[in-house]
Amino acid sequence: MTRPRVGVSACLLGQAVRYDGDSRPHAWICDVLPGFVEIVPFCPETGAGLGVPRPAVHLVKDGGTVRLLGVSNSELDVTMVLKQWIRQQEPLLQKLDALVFKARSPSCGLDSTPLYDRNGVLLSARASGIYADWVRRRFPAMLLSDDVELESERQQKDFLRRLGVHGV
Numbered sequence: 001m002t003r004p005r006v007g008v009s010a011c012l013l014g015q016a017v018r019y020d021g022d023s024r025p026h027a028w029i030c031d032v033l034p035g036f037v038e039i040v041p042f043c044p045e046t047g048a049g050l051g052v053p054r055p056a057v058h059l060v061k062d063g064g065t066v067r068l069l070g071v072s073n074s075e076l077d078v079t080m081v082l083k084q085w086i087r088q089q090e091p092l093l094q095k096l097d098a099l100v101f102k103a104r105s106p107s108c109g110l111d112s113t114p115l116y117d118r119n120g121v122l123l124s125a126r127a128s129g130i131y132a133d134w135v136r137r138r139f140p141a142m143l144l145s146d147d148v149e150l151e152s153e154r155q156q157k158d159f160l161r162r163l164g165v166h167g168v
């Protein structure tokens, strides 16, 4: 029987793809989830060629649009390079059953990412990263979660049941 295919932020799988060369391995995602599903790692920022290490970026509301700008250098704008990578993801997304994002990331966060204005004032702590936001708008029926929503055993079992994995 074909197993569900789940895209997972690569840093949650222990891959050293964060801006600082670190990772954020999540025990259940690394050790348990692969026993039930096929894991498809992704990292928007390294996928877009930003490299490791790289300058930290954050979400900035700029007029009517949201941009990914450098934290220490607001002249650094990687919005377009990320959006180019995102446009190439559609064929892969059509083959996935779910995604698990890294919370609070300016690329991957799902209703958990800080959004600032041009002066560094926090506008919201519950924005979405530009990739997660695009996935939700383009694939509204896709099952989406993040590492924070998969902390408890009840949440983990519920996620698997929603994927059609039985006997958990």
Ligand code: SF4
Binding pocket: 009, 010, 011, 012, 017, 018, 019, 042, 043, 044, 045, 046, 102, 105, 107, 108
């Ligand atoms: S949060 Fe997303 S963009 Fe950032 S390192 Fe993890 S996978 Fe890459």
